[in-house]
Amino acid sequence: AIQHRLWPEVDRLVKQQVAMARMGIGECGTGWQLFAEDGEMKMYRREEEVDGMVVDPLKAVHVVKGITGHEVCDYFFNPKYRYDWETTLEHMTVLETISDDTLVFLQTHKRIWPASQRDVVFWSHMRKLPNDQDRDGPDIWTVVNNSTESPEHPANVGKCVRIYLTVCLLCQTRVHPPKDGAPITRNNVSCKITYCSVVNPGGWAPASVLRAVYKREYPKFLKRFTSYVINQTKNKPLMF
C-alpha cells in the first residue's frame, strides 16, 4: 500500500503505545496511584510535571461484557459518533482524511473555569493487530491519537490554548464459548479495554484544578463511552 506523509510517525507511535498499553501496571514503572475504581474499571495516574505543568500520565483498565474490541475502537475512532459520547467536546472538525484508518482532527473542548479554553490537533489511527499471545484468539484492535501540527490551524492564535496529547485505546476481545456448541452471542464475549493518555495542558493551569478535572472527567468519560457502545451494539450482529 502507498505510505502517506504521517505513516512513519504513526507506525512508530502505534508500536510504542501498544507495547506500553499491554504492560501490566506493575511493569510500567513506579509511582502509579489507583485514583478511581468502579466495578471492573480501575484508573491509575502518575503525578508528573513538565515546566511546572501537570502532565500526569493516566492508565485505565476496564473489562466490559457484550462488546468486541473492533466495535469499541470503531465507535471511538469514527467522527460521526463523537458528539454522542465525548461530553467535554465543544467543536470537532476532520481537517484531513489521510486514509480510511487515519484522520486528522481539530477539537475544541469546553472551557474549565478558571483555566482558559483548550483546543487540540491530532492524528487518529485505527489498526487491527495480530494476537501474538493467543494465535487462534480474536484480534487486538487499537486507536492511537497523537498531537500533530496543522499549518492552517497554528497553536495559540485564537482564544484557545493548544494542548498536546498522546492517547492509546487498546482492546482485547475475549470469547467464552457456550458449552453446548451453540452460536456465539453477546453473552459469550467481553472486551478488555486499556486506555492510556498523557495530556500536556499547553499553557499554565493550576495543578489542583487540572488534577480535579482529570479525577472527575476521566472516570465519567470511560463509563459514558463504554455504556454508549453497549447501547449502540446491543441489537446489532457481533463485529469481530
Ligand SMILES: CCCc1ccc(-c2ccc(S(=O)(=O)CCO)cc2)cc1[C@H]1C[C@H]1c1ccccn1
Ligand atoms: C486542560 C485539559 C483540558 C482537556 C484536554 C484534552 C482532553 C481530551 C482530548 C482528547 C481525548 S481522546 O481520548 O483523544 C478522545 C477524543 O476526544 C481525551 C481528552 C480533555 C480535556 C479536559 C476536558 C477534560 C477532560 C479530561 C478527561 C476526559 C475528558 N475531558
